Amino acid sequence: MTTSSTGRPAQGQASVGTGDTAPAGAENLRGQTATDPLAQPASGVGRWVQSLIYLNGAMGRRPAVPVAPDRLAAAARRRLSPRAYSYMAGSAGMESTARANRQALDRVKIVPRRLVDVGARDTSTSLFGAAMNAPLYLAPLGVLELAHREADVGVARAAQATGVPMMVSTQASRTMEEIAATMGDHPRWYQLYWSSNDDLVASLVRRAEAAGYSAIAVTLDTHLLGWRPRDLDLGFLPFAHGLGMAQYTSDPVFGQLVRDRLRAGTPGGPAVRPGPGALATLLSMARAYPGRTLDNLRSPRPRAAVQTFLDVFARPTLAWADLATLRELTTMPVILKGVMHPDDARRAQDLGIDGIVVSNHGGRQIDGELAALDALPDVAAAAPEVPVLFEGGIRGGADVLKALALGARAVGLGRPYAYGLALRGWTGARDVVRHVLAEFDLTMALAGLASVAEITPEVVRVRP
Numbered sequence: 236m237t238t239s240s241t242g243r244p245a246q247g248q249a250s251v252g253t254g255d256t257a258p259a260g261a262e263n264l265r266g267q268t269a270t271d272p273l274a275q276p277a278s279g280v281g282r283w284v285q286s287l288i289y290l291n292g293a294m295g296r297r298p299a300v301p302v303a304p305d306r307l308a309a310a311a312r313r314r315l316s317p318r319a320y321s322y323m324a325g326s327a328g329m330e331s332t333a334r335a336n337r338q339a340l341d342r343v344k345i346v347p348r349r350l351v352d353v354g355a356r357d358t359s360t361s362l363f364g365a366a367m368n369a370p371l372y373l374a375p376l377g378v379l380e381l382a383h384r385e386a387d388v389g390v391a392r393a394a395q396a397t398g399v400p401m402m403v404s405t406q407a408s409r410t411m412e413e414i415a416a417t418m419g420d421h422p423r424w425y426q427l428y429w430s431s432n433d434d435l436v437a438s439l440v441r442r443a444e445a446a447g448y449s450a451i452a453v454t455l456d457t458h459l460l461g462w463r464p465r466d467l468d469l470g471f472l473p474f475a476h477g478l479g480m481a482q483y484t485s486d487p488v489f490g491q492l493v494r495d496r497l498r499a500g501t502p503g504g505p506a507v508r509p510g511p512g513a514l515a516t517l518l519s520m521a522r523a524y525p526g527r528t529l530d531n532l533r534s535p536r537p538r539a540a541v542q543t544f545l546d547v548f549a550r551p552t553l554a555w556a557d558l559a560t561l562r563e564l565t566t567m568p569v570i571l572k573g574v575m576h577p578d579d580a581r582r583a584q585d586l587g588i589d590g591i592v593v594s595n596h597g598g599r600q601i602d603g604e605l606a607a608l609d610a611l612p613d614v615a616a617a618a619p620e621v622p623v624l625f626e627g628g629i630r631g632g633a634d635v636l637k638a639l640a641l642g643a644r645a646v647g648l649g650r651p652y653a654y655g656l657a658l659r660g661w662t663g664a665r666d667v668v669r670h671v672l673a674e675f676d677l678t679m680a681l682a683g684l685a686s687v688a689e690i691t692p693e694v695v696r697v698r699p
Contacts (some may be wrong), residue, residue: 266679270500280368281357281676284669300655300666304630307667311382311654318471319381323653325597326467328602332538332595336628338605342698343637348683350371357686358676362645363552363568364623365422366579368398369672370639372685373450374626374647375426378479380523381655387663390652391417396661400428402452404480405439415446424450428457428571429548429557438488440564451565452592453558456573458551461600474544477520484525490687492547496539558586570624575610577617584618591618597649610694615642623644632674639687640695 288298298357298606301307312320326333357367373394379386386408394401400422402413425443430436443451466472473479482491520541521531526588531537561569568589574580577593583591593611595604615623629635635646648671655667684690 237432240384241533245573247475248450252598265284279676279679279692280669281359281673284673285677298666300658300663300670304369304651307651307654307658311657312426314516314657318469318503319657320474321465321469322378322381322411322471323376323650324467326598326602327463327600329464331602332600332604333628334607335600335604335606336595336598336608336632338629339470339608340628340634340637343608343641344696344698345633345640345678345682345694346635346696348682351683351685353680353683353685355685356676356679358672358679360645360687362624363422363424365449367400367422367645369536369635369675370643370645371635371671371675372400372402372424372624372645372647373652373668373669374512374649375404375655376649377404378473379656380478381409381473382653383660385656385660386418387414389656390664391421392661393652393656393664393668394423395421396665397672398399398670399668400424403448405482406474408479408481410481410485411443411448412446412644415448419680420447423448423526424452424570425567426452426454428454429550430547430548431490431552432488433494433560435483435486435488435547436560437564438486439482440561442486444565448567450568450570451561452570452572454572454595454596456554456596456600458549458553460549461596462602463599465593474548476516477523477539480523480540482529483666484523484540489540489543492537492543493536496543497535501542510657549595555582558588562664567604572613575605575607577613580614580618580621580623588621590624591623592624592626592647593643594647598629608619608641611638611641611643629671632676633678635671635675636678636682636684636690639690640692641697642692 237392261678288302291297301310308324312324315323320435325557325653330650332422348580360367360370373390379390384390386407387403391401391414395418401418402424403411404426406427407414415423416635427436440451450668475690517532520537521528524537524540570590570592571588572581572592572594574583574591575593591614593607595601595607598604607625612625622644623642624645624647625638626647626649629638629646629648630651638646651671652667655663657663657668679685682694684694
């Protein structure tokens with residue numbers, strides 16, 4: 236698709252989302268039609284999405300959201316501000332870990348079998364008590380308001396429309412309750428950043444359980460922020476602008492911490508000499524904080540909330556013994572997110588942990604870290620009784636199949652759906668997920684696989 240400098244379709248260029256014209260039936264509020272195979276995995280989502288795009292193309296309408304991953308990222312970059320794109324796309328240091336994630340996936344080669352009946356395919360699976368249309372979920376991304384005003388609510392609608400679970404970030408731009416209300420009974424998991432304030436941790440966990448989240452994933456790799464040069468060169472941390480703090484500013488324990496700070500007379504933390512952008516930052520804080528923007532501009536609370544968040548966000552002292560506290564707080568399955576070493580996987584299994592996510596945070600924490608896919612087989616082998624999930628460089632359905640073959644039970648999609656959200660709101664995120672699901676279905680068929688259960692290590696070869 237030809238785009239303008241804003242990322243919108245160029246003048247005179249028609250465009251369409253993959254769900255804008257359905258072969259039969261009217262689209263409902265979930266973005267599905269009566270014949271939408273996203274709700275019926277055996278009917279073949281791959282050919283349905285593929286045919287829809289080609290039929291629209293014959294009528295002069297190209298996809299509004301690029302299908303090719305590199306073109307998708309480029310279109311999002313044109314649409315987003317430099318700060319927003321750098322935060323979403325950037326990684327730690329020289330970004331070698333992010334590149335390694337992709338290189339590891341590229342080294343894995345699929346070996347297809349021929350003359351296999353794949354006329355009907357079953358991409359469905361289940362995890363943590365939830366049925367899934369495919370072994371795919373939407374990985375947690377914070378500060379989605381940088382991408383689009385619909386933010387996490389838009390992604391929730393996309394998850395519901397495509398039948399995949401969503402893992403909701405503690406750094407979401409909308410409250411966990413609002414996201415849950417959008418999703419109804421659709422499966423959702425909550426990603427916990429373990430704060431230095433134990434009462435706040437307990438409050439977030441209890442809220443997630445009350446809002447119908449069916450599992451909780453403790454992120455282990457972000458007890459400190461990684462060194463991210465793109466953001467540092469721009470001097471931009473979204474939380475310092477009041478963004479990505481909806482779970483905190485809606486929390487009663489956090490609210491009390493803010494009030495305590497104000498009573499102590501230190502609302503804004505250490506003094507910093509204001510620059511030309513100071514007013515814009517104050518306005519951003521005022522808009523992000525609950526209540527009327529004008530009232531917030533006159534109040535010290537938004538600044539106090541930002542500084543309180545910066546004080547309590549991370550807990551670098553988090554240790555294995557703390558997981559027992561989490562078990563006391565909730566009956567939800569507990570997932571450990573960010574496991575990269577087989578010894579940690581063994582310990583997690585010994586402690587009765589319910590799930591493991593192999594992830595290096597998309598390369599955003601440590602430059603020069605092992606690629607997530609290179610860690611996956613050893614972690615899966617070390618904890619055979621625990622469902623192992625995978626995140627790290629996934630850009631398409633073939634990537635999903637590779638990760639499943641190397642030991643994953645389900646695979647998380649990250650940056651691409653955020654790029655779709657940036658381009659077209661919830662329907663853009665939906666289209667990106669549909670494209671991944673379609674490619675996964677077609678790749679299974681072309682590899683001679685009729686079900687997810689048939690995706691075993693023998694399906695692939697790993698090249699040095």
